[in-house]
Amino acid sequence: MVNWEVSCVEKKAISIIALDPRAARSYGRDVEGLFGEVADVSVFSVMDGSAMGMLPHADLFAASTDAFGSPEELARHVPIDSQTMAVQASFRWQELRRLKELPAGSRVLFVNMTETMAREAIAQLEQFGITHVHWIPFYPGAELPGDVHIAVTPDEMRYVPEEIETKIDVGQRACTSGMMIEIALRLGLEHLLETEKFQTYFQSIATSNYSFDQMFARSIRLESQFHILMETLEDGVVGVNERGEVFACNRHAEEITRTSADLVMGKPASQVFPYLPFSKCLQERERLPAKIIRLNGINVSAEVVPVMRQRACIGAFAILQRFNDVEARQSQLRNQLLHKGYRAKYGFEDVIGESDAIQKAKEVLRRMAVSESPILLIGETGTGKELFAHAVHRASRRRNGPFVAINVAAFPENLLESELFGYEEGAFTGAKKGGRLGLLEISHQGTLFLDEVEGMSPALQVKLLRVLQEREIMRVGGTSIIPIDVRIVAATNESLERKVAEGTFRRDLYYRLSTLPIVIPPxxxxxxxxxxxxxxxxxxxxxxxxxxxxxxxxxxxxxxxxxxxxxxxxxxxxxxxxxxxxxxxxLPPTVFHRAPQAPIRQLPETPQQPSSDVFRFVLEQLYQASEARQPIGRERLLQLARDAFVPTSQQEIRSILAQMADQGLVRVSRGRGGSQLTPEGRQLYETGRI
The missing domain is CATH 1.10.8.60 (Helicase, Ruva Protein; domain 3)
Structure with missing residues (x-):
């Protein structure tokens, strides 16, 4: 018989992502077993390449922590503003009982794909009390220790050494009960949590969170999930049924209203909470926007939302929030983000080199780091500008704050604006519910590194200039001003002065960013x-x-x-x-390849005249510029050389131009005037004496 309710509701889409394809399939089977009737489950793996590129749309993406290196890397593979969460795995109780039977004091290998995965699993086993044996992590490439005769593995028998006598396969770890509950909550499928299928699964998965299990069991006995859900919320929540009787009041609501949940349960909300418009919400069946009420001497934001089921209003919730809690939550969020990769990884001690050029750069940057002024790192591509930005942050007074890095040139203008400034809910099509913090807010009391800043559009340059001047931002689609405290470190591999002269980079922003400029030596x-x-x-x-x-x-x-x-x-x-x-x-042929050129005769032999390919190339480019009646500068010559696969550097081109000037072949102007061939230089090229 067809379940009419399920068949009439559009199925959700859940995507599981893991490093190893077998692990992905195992997690997918767990999720499919519980949510298969209401959701289509797809699995992707990094190792088999199926997780590469942009993944198809899904209502929820669950990724294992080893699949990608960071949340930012995961975000590159899922549609923008997709709902994401982490895969959480644990052992089954029956497998733990097997491991408890191992001889006490035994030296036991735990075999997994990587050292990190092996150590993580060992830590979890010890958390569950399997501490009577001595665990040894083993993985491909690890040296097999002596006097070990037992190996345990989570379905990775291919990596277990053949000489091990006793091999125990505990199978792939299963998704935790907490992960399954989170999936249900994220997708609005809370009603499934009370089914026998879910309860059986939860009882089979090992967990060390005794208080959570007790709370969840109590909520089941009361035939309601609201109690456990509301206690996890940071806002005060009061719930009423369709008759306006209070059936829920969480701890935060008790603190805000200074009342006891036991005293108000089952009573009409109009009597115990007369300042909350529950009756109006139940009658109009519409959300009542937040309003400010004065409660017990403090300002409280109170919002009331109806609970609808099949066009019927079956109750309502009031959401209470103290104003002074907002900043505290933002600080908590920023602290959490510090543990998600927003921190500097390198210091000046990680900069390798003993040359005068690099030692001088490190010495100057150390002094610059203690200031609060913006720093502009200037250098060719690949010179290590981001490494120096990390080091500056760690040497600054902001070292305990977040360090956030973004490559400006990697984002289109509209996406870069929302990344930097964040956005409010409904700001644009596809905007995440509740809005999103921008990197400038995340960097509060820390450092924001803007790489390839020359790629920023004129419109965003204006907004960034305001940030530097006023130390405040406004989210995309927002109306409120948000004060921030951020130190900017920018980097460029092009001449910002030339960009200013061309009109593609604002002069005022250039002077703001280049308060403390420094050139990173090639x-x-x-x-x-x-x-x-x-x-x-x-x-x-x-x-x-x-x-x-x-x-x-x-x-x-x-x-x-x-x-x-x-x-x-x-x-x-x-x-x-x-x-x-x-x-x-x-020597690698691609690195030292030179583009084919027409045969050129040797220059006349003089003690000062170089005969290198670079000299001939520079002379040819100067001649072509002379034909076009235009001067040409060092940076343009360097770019033309790279386009033609002629290896050189700014220093070498500067030296060649100086030698040409000494021989009267070229006039070198200061500033942006560029260089021009003299009649002697043109004659040298035209007569073919080179």
Missing amino acids: LSERGDDLFLILEQFQKELGGSFRLTPQVRGFLKSYSWPGNIRELRNVVEYFLYTGHDPITMED
Whole structure:
């Protein structure tokens, strides 16, 4: 017989995401077993690639903590403002009973995919009282300790060493009862929690939260879930039935109204709470917006909402909130966000290098860090600007506050505005219910790092300028001013002065951001730091090799247009050659590739005249600019060289222009005037003597 109620209601969509496909399928079966009649459950895995890219829409995404590195990474794979939660796993009681039978004092391997996952499971087993054995985490690549004869694994028998005598497979960990309750609450399926199927499942899953179990059991005996749900709310809540009789009053409501729930239960709300308009709400069956009432000497916001079921009003709830609780909750939220990745990971001690250039940069930035003024980090791509931003925050007085980083160029204008400033509920189509905090609010009393700030649109530049001037923001779609205390550290790999001259970057914002400017030196100017960083990358990548003197000399003379990021790629390439030592034949062809050029004859041999490819390239570009009757600057020459795969640096181009000027081939102007070929320079190029 078809369940008519279920068939008439559109099914929800639940997506489960995990690192390993087998774990994803296991979690999916658990959720399907409880919610299959009312929801379609899909599973995705990072390892098999199904979780990559933008995932299809779902009413709820549940992701395991090992699937992605951070909440920000998860957000890149789900539709904007999707409802997300974490997969929580636990063991079943029957498996724990098996483990309690292990011989006391035994050395036991716990085998899992990674060290982190193995240690996490061991911590959970010890929390459940399985402490009579000595647990040893084991995972692919780990060294097998001696005198171990027992191994336990959560369905990862493929990683258990063959020589282990006793192998116990406890199966994939199951989704916790708390996770299933949260899914029901998120999707409005609370009525399922009282069914026998859910109760049977809850009794099978191990939990150490005794008080939660007791509260939940009590709510079942009272045939209502409202009691346990309301006690988890931070607002005061009073509930009445269709007759206006009080049936619920949580602890926060007792504190705000200074009454006892036992004294008001079952009584007409009009008598015990005459200041709450329950009767009007039940009659009109419409939400009554929040109004300010004076209660026991404090201002309280009171909102009343009806409870509708099949067009009938079966009750109402009053939501009470003290005004001074708002700021406290925002502070709590910011503190929670600190534990979700919004913190600086690196300090100045993590900046590797002994060259004068890098030591000077570190010394200056240490002094800048103690100020409250904005800092502008200027440097080529891959020089480590974000690492320095982390270090500045950790050396500042804001070190205990949040550190938030965002790449401005990675977001379209409309999305960047909502990311930075947040938005109110209903601000735009798809806006999350209740609105959302922006990164500027999250950064309160901390540091906000704006990478590639030159990519910000003119409209957002105006809003950011107001933030710097007034220290206040307004959310998208909002009407209230929110004061904030944020220190801005910005970074750019382009000339903001040129952007200002072109009219694409506001002059006033430029001077605000560049209060404390500093240039991060490129790798080509850091001398032997190259080899110190190279050795560190070898350690991080788990490999080792030696360089021949010829390779060391070549690497030191190379211009490194990709800087430290390019160096890491080269180190990884060397590791995969399998050669030791590394010779010139092992150099990666893509890194040192030069675009084909027309044959050019050698320059006349003079002691001061370089004969490098870069010199010839610069002379050719100067000639073409001369033909167009336009000067050309160092930055434009550097960009043209990169486009043509000619490795060079600003320092090298500056040196070549200086030598050309000494020989009368070019006139170099100060500032933005650029460089122009002299008649002698044009003649040199046109006569083909190069």
